[in-house]
């Protein structure tokens with residue numbers, strides 16, 4: 001038998017039908033649903049009189065619109081409220097399990113799924129959300145889809161897909177102390193560019209990836225889409241299995257043993273063919289900060305804001321200039337001189353317990369800098385929040401002048417009340433620094449939780465490896 | 468789904484790379500539970516000088532005169548010409564919904580983000596990939612106001628001065644788009660195969676088919 005990549009194996013395991021032109025019908029094991037990209041899909045089912053193919057394959061949670069303050073009061077924005085209520089109604093009508101806003105298990109969909117063990121190795125997982133790539137950390141083929149496809153999966157449990165190409169990104173060596181999965185993936189995106197992974201499924205390998213916790217691996221796969229790849233993958237190992245043991249949706253007893261045995265093949269075979277390979281040395285990675293309006297516009301903290309005139313290509317030069325104008329930055333400014341107005345710690349990239357611990361470790365015993373108007377900590381789920389409170393992290397943040405909030409997407413995309421005002425600059429642990437992403441006219445710099453926390457207490461970006 | 472066969476229309480040059488779906492339709496408009504009505508908010512932050520919110524009447528809002536779709540030459544544009552990696556970022560199908568509602572039927576670029584590319588076909592929009600050099604040449608033409616004829620059956624783009632540019636598209640997508648076929652109905656024709664797959668898989672990987680799930 002020819003050597004296969006992990007992606008090849010999962011793909012083959014889910015092939016229902018292959019067409020002559022290269023398209024294929026693949027089976028979907030799990031669909032995660034949230035309130036923003038599902039109402040029109042449920043409406044489509046209703047209009048065509050169709051029923052969900054396999055209700056139990058779906059799991060829903062509201063996250064994008066939910067308020068992070070005073071849940072008891074409900075959602076004040078009537079349009080947001082209607083969207084969340086519509087999810088509640090649709091799940092009730094179609095018999096789909098939902099963790100509603102008041103449920104302790106509620107959280108950002110990509111935090112909730114793995115936490116519940118609803119994400120399992122070898123699965124195909126979809127969600128109407130591009131950061132579905134997160135779940136690839138478990139050796140699952142997970143990718144974002146549009147609303148028409150959400151409806152398609154509800155109705156048929158399948159999707160029409162074309163197989164992507166295989167890319168391997170190996171991160172070898174040893175990370176400097178203080179560096180995190182976020183720095184690794186930002187450095188990878190800096191290397192590949194935001195379209196470098198388009199058309200590929202990226203498997204992340206190498207000693208650095210193997211040494212990451214599941215949470216770190218999720219951070220890496222989460223941002224595969226920011227390199228253009230719909231799906232990121234990491235091979236299954238003992239770290240994966242340990243994480244999943246006894247999770248509510250994970251199999252138990254004899255089924256668990258059978259599953260764990262089957263998962264042992266979820267890695268790329270020696271000699272498997274990759275269409276593209278990239279190697280990154282861990283020693284070359286420094287704490288990363290984005291300076292522009294695309295995640296590929298990223299530099300090490302020791303860097304300076306780039307000069308558009310140094311760029312030969314006209315489209316790229318114009319892109320850099322536009323980004324600098326939007327970001328209000330001057331060429332040549334050291335990144336450590338860039339002061340921030342707000343800090344956001346949370347999101348499906350960095351809203352898990354280890355992220356909060358890393359941020360709290362930096363904050364402990366310090367105070368939010370006087371020029372920082374708001375430092376927001378938004379746990380990824382109700383269970384993350386509960387755990388953090390058990391560990392006293394909420395106290396550390398509160399005493400330092402940070403706000404401790406209820407779980408949700410929050411200022412990652414500012415669909416709820418948490419947002420930047422025009423011109424405000426934010427150190428954010430989220431995944432996108434697009435224009436307006438965190439609020440109209442807002443300026444986003446993507447960083448790791450420790451770097452965000454350090455920016456909050458120093459008032460500007462600092463090199464955490466030198467603290 | 469809406470069919471796409473052949474159109475002749477003005478092409479609007481949108482000269483930027485990496486246009487993301489947040490720019491195509493900003494997140495505040497994603498709160499709608501409808502599929503229609505996003506057209507007035509297409510490219511909202513670039514198109515208007517004020518900040519848009521859902522439900523706003525856009526007829527009185529101050530337009531950004533610099534933005535290409537606001538210029539009289541391109542007011543009737545049905546084809547968008549743009550740069551690489553168009554539609555990157557979020558998976559929101561609201562982006563093609565907004566483009567379609569505005570009247571855009573085809574988009575020409577050197578490359579598209581995967582999810583967006585896929586979403587276009589679900590909404591009767593034809594995304595066309597051309598090499599960067601040809602895109603450059605079209606930009607030169609488009610600036611002064613130019614109509615293109617796009618024929619999906621023939622897989623060609625014809626310029627007003629008689630140049631014919633072929634493009635690639637895979638057969639099943641072409642077929643579905645030409646006839647405006649319902650993807651779900653097509654898949655359900657394979658019901659027996661899906662059921663057979665499920666039965667096979669259930670015995671090989673029973674933990675994926677639990678009898679009960681937590682509630």
Ligand code: SF4
Pocket residue numbers: 063064108109110129131347348349408409412413430431
């Ligand atoms: S946290 Fe941000 S990126 Fe993640 S699902 Fe929510 S809005 Fe999307």
